[in-house]
Amino acid sequence: MSLIVDDAVLTFPDGAGRITAVDHVSxxxxxxxxxxVTGPSGSGKSSLLAVAGLLQTPxxxxxxxxxxxxxxxxxxxxxxxxxxxxxxVFQQSNLIASLTAAEQLEAVARLDGRKGKxxxxxxxxxxxxxxxxxxxSRRPAQLSGGQRQRVGIARALMxxxxxxxxxxxxxxxxxxxxxxVMRLIGDVTRDSGVATxxxxxxxxxxxxxxxxxxxxxxxxxxxxxxxxx
Ligand SMILES: Nc1ncnc2c1ncn2[C@@H]1O[C@H](COP(=O)(O)OP(=O)(O)OP(=O)(O)O)[C@@H](O)[C@H]1O
Numbered sequence: 001m002s003l004i005v006d007d008a009v010l011t012f013p014d015g016a017g018r019i020t021a022v023d024h025v026s027x028x029x030x031x032x033x034x035x036x037v038t039g040p041s042g043s044g045k046s047s048l049l050a051v052a053g054l055l056q057t058p059x060x061x062x063x064x065x066x067x068x069x070x071x072x073x074x075x076x077x078x079x080x081x082x083x084x085x086x087x088x089v090f091q092q093s094n095l096i097a098s099l100t101a102a103e104q105l106e107a108v109a110r111l112d113g114r115k116g117k118x119x120x121x122x123x124x125x126x127x128x129x130x131x132x133x134x135x136x137s138r139r140p141a142q143l144s145g146g147q148r149q150r151v152g153i154a155r156a157l158m159x160x161x162x163x164x165x166x167x168x169x170x171x172x173x174x175x176x177x178x179x180x181v182m183r184l185i186g187d188v189t190r191d192s193g194v195a196t197x198x199x200x201x202x203x204x205x206x207x208x209x210x211x212x213x214x215x216x217x218x219x220x221x222x223x224x225x226x227x228x229x
Pocket of ligand 1: 012013019020021039040041042043044045046047048
């Protein structure tokens with residue numbers, strides 16, 4: 001299994017008490033599996049992604065990536081795991097305005113201490129996978145919203161992560177572009193063997209996913225929609 005969340009609990013201070021954002025959640029995602037979590041606003045979806053992405057340490061329970069328990073690491077070690085093993089795709093593509101599409105990807109490798117021809121080749125290979133090879137030298141202002149999101153997806157795969165975490169990737173896109181981005185995430189998940197966990201409100205596009213979970217009040221359950229998807 002690429003991702004195993006085991007009985008995770010995450011609480012936040014709330015006035016005199018605490019609010020339970022993630023309530024005894026267990027979940028596993030296999031290599032090449034595209035799993036989606038839906039649920040109402042405030043149900044804990046982003047908190048679950050933050051736990052899986054080592055941005056929040058659970059109060060109890062554990063997170064394992066590629067068979068290694070990674071919850072409870074020091075900040076420095078958690079940052080190293082994030083860089084080497086986890087790709088993030090956000091609601092907005094969060095690209096750097098001054099860099100070309102290829103440079104956005106190369107910058108990630110540089111953070112990991114890698115540069116040169118192998119890195120440039122990997123960036124071009126990924127831009128080709130998201131159908132943007134011809135746009136490699138364009139800057140974000142010269143790309144459409146959907147193209148920017150595709151650069152963001154390619155960038156998240158640059159360090160060949162075991163786990164891809166995706167937060168509402170289509171909230172800024174119209175329905176046609178949303179479907180294309182979903183299909184693309186499904187394709188790269190299967191082709192690269194990464195385990196993908198996505199949070200979304202975007203129910204119509206869930207046909208592209210392998211498994212669907214629903215989060216309500218911090219608790220996660222397998223959705224009946226999984227059968228339909
Ligand atoms: N940093 C924080 N401090 C305090 N409370 C928080 C914090 N982050 C989230 N919460 C609370 O935890 C609960 C779950 O929030 P979360 O953002 O995970 O939900 P969500 O399902 O992702 O919502 P949305 O769909 O609106 O993004 C909410 O009650 C929220 O107010």
